[in-house]
Amino acid sequence: MSAVVSQLGTRTAVAARDLVKVYGKGDTAVRALAGVSVSFAAGEFTAIMGPSGSGKSTLMHCLAGLDTVDGGSVHIGDTDITHLGDRELTRLRRDRIGFVFQAFNLLPTLTARQNILLGLELAGRKADQAWLDTIVDTLGLRERLDHRPTELSGGQQQRVACARALVARPDVVFADEPTGNLDSRSGAEVLDFLRMSVRRLNQTVIMVTHDPVAASYADRVVLIADGALAGEITQPTADSVLAALAHLGA
């Protein structure tokens, strides 16, 4: 799939075609993804949901180049990442993808500012100061930049992780249960920011979540069941997501 601009003019940020992932071999083999084809438009906030064990994390890891695939392809923009070597993949993840994890994954010895800028520094790049200021101020982190992670609340740590994910203006941000370790108020702040980064800063976010309220912040919910696409919801509400999950037996 090389055409990344649809007839409607929407650019595709990430596309999976016939994605297959099998863990293990022989009798114990688990087909975690059984031929998934799904596209994610640039400038859209998508949530991936489904019952436990349905393949959500596997899908995200394959889309983000964190795991190899056993069949099919993944494109990030024009790049078929399934044929990249380890070094090229590492560079692509560093330069074109942002990550937000459930456990924040900040380096404890670095300040918030150093955590935010580490990836750019490792890549030998300078931050765009105006963009950095926009992110830091939007996330309300200005007064916290010289603090280390242990001196920050969980919500503040996850906001630092969001800033780190966005500072290089990635093609796509993957968020894996970003609110899983947060109370509902801190979670709502992080979700508000992710949604705002899409609406106002024209970023692209793909988020795995178990939480129908978190999913309701997205523009679209993609449903996965038994390693296959099981439907999608546009303009989701917590109720419509709950109903769809109940239908899937989640």
Ligand SMILES: Nc1ncnc2c1ncn2[C@@H]1O[C@H](COP(=O)(O)OP(=O)(O)OP(=O)(O)O)[C@@H](O)[C@H]1O
């Ligand atoms: N490293 C692995 N080795 C073997 N099987 C695995 C491995 N990782 C995942 N699986 C299996 O693949 C299937 C999909 O797992 P995955 O973690 O992608 O599901 P999930 O929808 O993210 O689940 P959850 O909501 O519980 O986090 C499950 O049956 C799981 O047991």
